[in-house]
Every structure is written in C-alpha cells, then in structure tokens.
Amino acid sequence: MLKILKYSFYDLMRSRWSYVYFLFYLLLGVVLLFLNNDLSKAVITLMNVIIILVPLIGTIFGVMYYYNSREFTELLLAQPVKRSSIFLGQYFGVATSLSMSLVIGLGMPFVFYGIFNSNAIWDFSLLLVTGAFLTFIFTALAFVIALSNENKIKGFGYAILLWLFMAVIYDGIFLMSLLYFEDYPLDNFSLIATMLNPVDLSRVLILLKLDISALLGYTGAVFQKFFGTNFGLLLSSAMLIVWVVVPTFFIWRIAKRKDF
Amino acid sequence: MIEVKDLYKKFGKNEVLKGIDLNIERGGIFSVLGPNGSGKTTLIKCILGMVLPDSGNISINGKALKNNYKYRNEIDYLPQIANFPGNLKVSELIAMIKDLRDSKATKDQELIELFKLQPFLNKKLANLSGGTKQKVNLVLTFMFDSPLIILDEPTSGLDPISHLRLKNLIFSEREKGKTILVTSHILSFVEEIADEIVFLLEGKIYFKGSIPDLKAKTEQPDFEHAIASILSSSYA
Numbered sequence: 001m002l003k004i005l006k007y008s009f010y011d012l013m014r015s016r017w018s019y020v021y022f023l024f025y026l027l028l029g030v031v032l033l034f035l036n037n038d039l040s041k042a043v044i045t046l047m048n049v050i051i052i053l054v055p056l057i058g059t060i061f062g063v064m065y066y067y068n069s070r071e072f073t074e075l076l077l078a079q080p081v082k083r084s085s086i087f088l089g090q091y092f093g094v095a096t097s098l099s100m101s102l103v104i105g106l107g108m109p110f111v112f113y114g115i116f117n118s119n120a121i122w123d124f125s126l127l128l129v130t131g132a133f134l135t136f137i138f139t140a141l142a143f144v145i146a147l148s149n150e151n152k153i154k155g156f157g158y159a160i161l162l163w164l165f166m167a168v169i170y171d172g173i174f175l176m177s178l179l180y181f182e183d184y185p186l187d188n189f190s191l192i193a194t195m196l197n198p199v200d201l202s203r204v205l206i207l208l209k210l211d212i213s214a215l216l217g218y219t220g221a222v223f224q225k226f227f228g229t230n231f232g233l234l235l236s237s238a239m240l241i242v243w244v245v246v247p248t249f250f251i252w253r254i255a256k257r258k259d260f
Numbered sequence: 261m262i263e264v265k266d267l268y269k270k271f272g273k274n275e276v277l278k279g280i281d282l283n284i285e286r287g288g289i290f291s292v293l294g295p296n297g298s299g300k301t302t303l304i305k306c307i308l309g310m311v312l313p314d315s316g317n318i319s320i321n322g323k324a325l326k327n328n329y330k331y332r333n334e335i336d337y338l339p340q341i342a343n344f345p346g347n348l349k350v351s352e353l354i355a356m357i358k359d360l361r362d363s364k365a366t367k368d369q370e371l372i373e374l375f376k377l378q379p380f381l382n383k384k385l386a387n388l389s390g391g392t393k394q395k396v397n398l399v400l401t402f403m404f405d406s407p408l409i410i411l412d413e414p415t416s417g418l419d420p421i422s423h424l425r426l427k428n429l430i431f432s433e434r435e436k437g438k439t440i441l442v443t444s445h446i447l448s449f450v451e452e453i454a455d456e457i458v459f460l461l462e463g464k465i466y467f468k469g470s471i472p473d474l475k476a477k478t479e480q481p482d483f484e485h486a487i488a489s490i491l492s493s494s495y496a
Binding site for chain 2: 003007011014015069070071072074075076077078079080081082083257258259260
C-alpha cells in the first residue's frame with residue numbers, strides 16, 4: 001500500500017491544484033493575521049472558513065482524483081498488488097497531500113507571526129488537526145461515492161449534494177426541528193444530531209476549546225453542560241476518528257467486490 | 261496451467277459468461293476468438309481477477325484465485341486499450357511498474373531498443389500517438405519473465421514493422437516454453453501464430469482445438485471461411 005500511496009502522493013504534488021490550494025491558505029493566513037492583528041479573532045474566522053471549505057475541497061478533489069486515475073487503477077489491478085492496497089493507497093495519498101497543503105499553508109504565516117510564543121498555539125493546532133480530520137473524512141466519503149458510481153456526472157452530483165447537505169442543509173433541518181419540537185426535551189436529540197455530522201462536530205470541538213460561550217450555540221452549550229469541556233473534547237475527537245474509520249472501511253469493502 | 265470450471269458472470273441483466281469450462285496446458289500459443297461481445301475480455305479479466313465471477317472456479321498452476329493476488333506475479337498482461345496516466349513520462353512509468361513488481365531481472369532496455377522507443381522516453385504519455393502507446397504497452401508487458409502472458413488485441417495500432425517484431429517476440433517467448441493467451445480479430449495473425457484456438461460464442465466455448473481440426477469440423481478449406489461458417493450458422 002505504501003508504494004501506491006507514494007505514487008499517488010507524488011502525482012498530486014506535481015499537479016497545479018495542490019499549489020493553488022496551498023497558496024490560497026497561505027494568502028488567507030497572511031491576510032487574517034497581518035491585517036487583523038488579533039490572534040483569537042483570526043482563529044475564529046479561520047474556523048468558519050475551514051469548516052465550510054475543507055469538506056468542499058476534500059469532496060471535489062477525492063471524486064476528481066478517482067475518476068481521473070481510472071486508467072492508472074486498471075493498470076495497477078493487473079499487477080500483483082492487493083486490491084485494497086490500491087484504493088486505500090490512493091485515498092491516503094489524496095487525503096495526505098490535501099492535509100499537507102492545509103497545514104503548511106496556514107502554518108507558515110502563523111509561525112512567522114510568532115505563534116510559538118503565544119497562548120493560542122493549542123487553539124491553532126486544534127484547528128489544523130480538525131481541518132486535517134475533515135479532509136480525511138470527506139475524501140473518504142468522496143471515494144465511497146466515486147467507487148459506487150461508474151457515471152462521472154452522477155458521482156460528482158452526489159458528492160456536491162453530500163457536501164451541501166452536511167455543510168448547509170443539515171444545520172437548517174436541525175434548527176427547524178429544534179424550533180418545531182421546542183416543547184420537548186431536546187438535549188439528547190441535539191447531542192446525537194451533532195455527532196452525526198462531522199462539520200457540526202468540528203465546530204463544537206473547536207468552540208469548546210476556545211471556550212467562547214457566546215458562540216457555542218445551543219448544541220455547544222448542551223455539550224459543555226453534559227460532558228464538561230475535557231470529556232467533550234475527548235468524545236468529539238473520538239467521533240471524528242469514527243467518521244474516518246467507517247468510510248475507509250466502506251472503501252475497502254466496495255473495492256473488494258467491484259468489477260473493472 | 262489455467263483451469264476454468266463452470267464460470268458464470270453477468271453484468272446486470274446481461275449474461276456474458278454462461279458456464280465456461282476451459283483447460284489450458286503449459287506451453288504454446290492459445291488464441292481466444294469470438295464475435296464482439298462474446299465474453300473474451302470478460303474471461304481474461306476473470307483470469308486476472310479484475311472481474312469477479314458470479315460462480316465457478318479458476319485456478320492457475322493448481323492455486324485457486326479467490327482472495328489471492330500474488331499469482332499475478334506470474335502473469336504479464338497487455339490490456340486492450342492502452343490508457344496510461346497522462347502526466348507520467350514513459351521512463352517513469354516503466355520504472356514505476358518495475359518497482360511495483362519488485363522485479364530486478366527485466367529486459368526493458370532490449371525492448372525499448374526493439375521498438376525504437378528511445379526518442380519517446382522523456383515524453384509524457386498524454387502526448388504519444390496511439391501506436392506509440394501500444395508499443396509502450398508491449399514493453400511493459402514483455403519486460404518481465406513470467407510463465408504466462410495474456411495479450412488482449414496486441415496488434416491494434418501497430419505499423420507493419422512493429423507488427424512483425426511483435427510476432428517474432430511472441431515466437432521467441434514460446435520457444436522458452438511459456439504459455440501465451442492471445443485475443444485478436446485479425447484472423448491472418450491468429451492463423452500464423454496460434455497453436456490452438458478457443459472459440460467463444462454467446463458466453464460458451466463453442467470449439468477448442470487446432471486450426472486443422474476446425475477446418476475439418478466445418479468442412480471449409482481455409483481458416484477465414486471456417487470462422488465465417490461458425491458465425492453465419494450461429495446467426496441464422
């Protein structure tokens with residue numbers, strides 16, 4: 001698997017898009033830090049950008065990479081390489097290179113700003129770790145979608161819908177149901193609903209760490225009340241790991257049964 | 261060498277293979293023939309493990325294929341359509357496949373020489389013509405020394421000289437006692453090289469034997485007419 005990972009990674013490192021993505025984050029980091037000059041505000045703005053944008057890029061890149069490398073995949077399938085290593089290697093290659101663009105692109109301006117001498121270092125690291133998690137989660141979901149749809153257009157469509165649902169529609173439905181059922185106790189419902197969406201989960205995770213109660217919102221407040229800050233952090237991190245593992249398992253399973 | 265037992269495969273409602281039983285012994289050139297859509301490529305992909313059969317067994321050298329991938333070390337496969345990752349250079353692609361197979365003893369230099377590919381080594385695969393891609397494809401296939409070689413339409417896009425070189429290459433591999441499985445629609449090519457033919461018709465094996473046997477069976481004087489008579493009697 002490592003060999004496939006290596007080749008997928010090199011392949012992506014050469015592509016223009018990795019650099020565009022990297023430069024975008026570099027620019028974003030520079031602008032936010034040096035024009036704003038307030039570290040915690042910058043972290044919050046970054047959080048809002050990361051939480052919407054990272055899943056989008058992960059989904060699109062994942063689907064695009066899978067469909068574009070079909071020929072490469074067919075070449076590999078005839079070689080003495082395990083099927084699961086081919087697909088898992090490609091997946092980890094894409095997700096790793098995207099995460100690296102994110103971490104290095106955002107990390108560099110913060111390092112120059114002097115993050116190591118500041119208290120915000122942990123908030124910032126958590127932000128980057130969450131961003132990396134979101135990349136891994138949404139790339140895996142994109143691979144699952146692409147593997148189960150032979151038709152490119154359909155695959156792209158489902159992938160965009162998935163992102164739209166997780167990033168926008170889910171919150172809408174969630175909010176509506178909170179309003180609609182306001183006469184009932186909603187603590188458990190909102191806890192579970194948050195766990196079931198990695199985007200919300202990341203938001204709560206970062207806000208818990210930043211300890212900005214005004215921004216926590218209903219779910220965040222329930223989270224904090226229920227689990228306390230530390231246990232809440234642990235639990236939401238564990239859920240993020242589950243969100244990576246489950247789609248990865250599906251990649252493995254679908255790849256095992258597919259005809260090429 | 262290859263043993264196929266009672267192989268069934270359908271894609272959706274389309275039944276492609278309907279009970280294939282095939283036994284291919286070690287050594288010699290076997291040609292798989294059949295009209296379009298008769299299941300040639302599906303059969304080959306089943307042998308390679310790219311298509312998973314619905315039922316039936318395949319074993320190579322007595323080892324069953326299920327949940328096994330190492331056996332592909334003993335197969336060199338030439339795919340029908342030469343599609344490669346476009347942003348790689350020819351030399352990088354060759355190095356990569358070598359790396360993936362962990363194989364040191366290769367004869368890629370010799371083959372690059374044979375097909376006159378030196379001027380293309382530093383070009384990207386996306387910029388090569390169809391015939392040149394096919395030559396790269398041939399180099400990738402023949403550079404390993406595996407006992408079983410599977411060629412799916414090896415002549416497509418080749419110029420006459422390369423065609424001749426390919427034929428000589430196939431003969432020299434046979435001399436080494438290898439088993440070679442070829443599919444082709446070019447009957448003169450098949451007639452020249454094949455020791456035995458396997459004729460697939462509607463997902464079943466219609467005929468397996470040598471070319472003289474086929475001529476005798478169909479009572480036709482030459483190979484082309486023999487094939488035509490099978491096809492016309494099946495379509496009638």
